[in-house]
Amino acid sequence: VNGAYYNAASYTAAYGGTAAAVTLVRGPVRGSGRSFSLWLDAPEPALTKSGYELRFTFVGEEEERIYNVTLSKWVAGAETVLASRTNVTFAEGSSLAIVDEGGTVSAWTNTGSGFTQLLSASDATFNSGSVGLSARDRETSLTTFKAGQLAPAAPTLTRTNPASPSESSSPFIIG
Numbered sequence: 670v671n672g673a674y675y676n677a678a679s680y681t682a683a684y685g686g687t688a689a690a691v692t693l694v695r696g697p698v699r700g701s702g703r704s705f706s707l708w709l710d711a712p713e714p715a716l717t718k719s720g721y722e723l724r725f726t727f728v729g730e731e732e733e734r735i736y737n738v739t740l741s742k743w744v745a746g747a748e749t750v751l752a753s754r755t756n757v758t759f760a761e762g763s764s765l766a767i768v769d770e771g772g773t774v775s776a777w778t779n780t781g782s783g784f785t786q787l788l789s790a791s792d793a794t795f796n797s798g799s800v801g802l803s804a805r806d807r808e809t810s811l812t813t814f815k816a817g818q819l820a821p822a823a824p825t826l827t828r829t830n831p832a833s834p835s836e837s838s839s840p841f842i843i844g
Contacts, residue, residue, distance in 0.1 A: 680710075681797035686770035686819040689800040690777075693761055694810035696727060696734055703727040705804040705811060709767045709774075710795035718746045720798055723767040723776045723788075725759060734760050740767070740776050740788045742795070751790035752776075768819070771796055 680687040689709050696705070704726040711720030722741045729735030736759050740752045751774060759765070764779040776788040800816040830841040 679798055680800065680816060680818060684818065686768060687797075687800075687817070688766055688768040688819055689814075689816040690764055690766035691802060691811045691815070692764045692813040693725075693759065694812050696725075696736075696759070696761055696809060703805055703809075705809045706802065707765060707767050708799075708801040708803065710769055710798040711801060712795065712798040714799050714801055718743050720795055721751075721767060721769060721774050721792075722748075722803075723765065725757075725765065728756070734758060738776065738787060740774060740790055742774075742792055744794065751792055752788040754788060757787070764813070769796065770819070 687709065689707050691707055693705070704724050706722050706724040708714070709721045709723075713719065720743060722739075722743060724739045724741065725736040726739070727735075728737050736757050738754045738757050739750055741748050741750050743749075757778075759778060760780060763781070764784070766777040766779075766784060768775045768777060772791060772793045774790050774792050775786055777784040778787050779785070802811055802814065804811070824844045826842060826844040828843050829835070830843065831837050833840075
């Protein structure tokens, strides 16, 4: 995969957020600069390099699966690193995800016991667009690509009118 993007639908960070996830079947081997990325909120992926990118750059030996992880925003081809982490062990068969909750962009990994947050940054540059994949290694294999809207947070009950307890058969629930 080299710069593939999903253009059948555009997603928005409104109403709970948006996310994209993928599973690593086989990661890059040997050589500096080998990487794979998951993209989110790309406004015009066929025209310009813009949106949020979660990139895993291979830095280990062939037997090891060690990566430097970068969460960046790209605006018209210019990269701004929002958050990064070095020497992250990420095994083949694990999943990664990028999430935009409208003001907070985060990176998540799942190595078999559920998703845990890896990186997070405050940014509201983008709030909708396409999702995609890119890689700088012809041997990288990614599968189970998923994208979509996140469910909004459940409402919280704050009070009723009339106040509880009451015999009213049609109370207002406020929250």
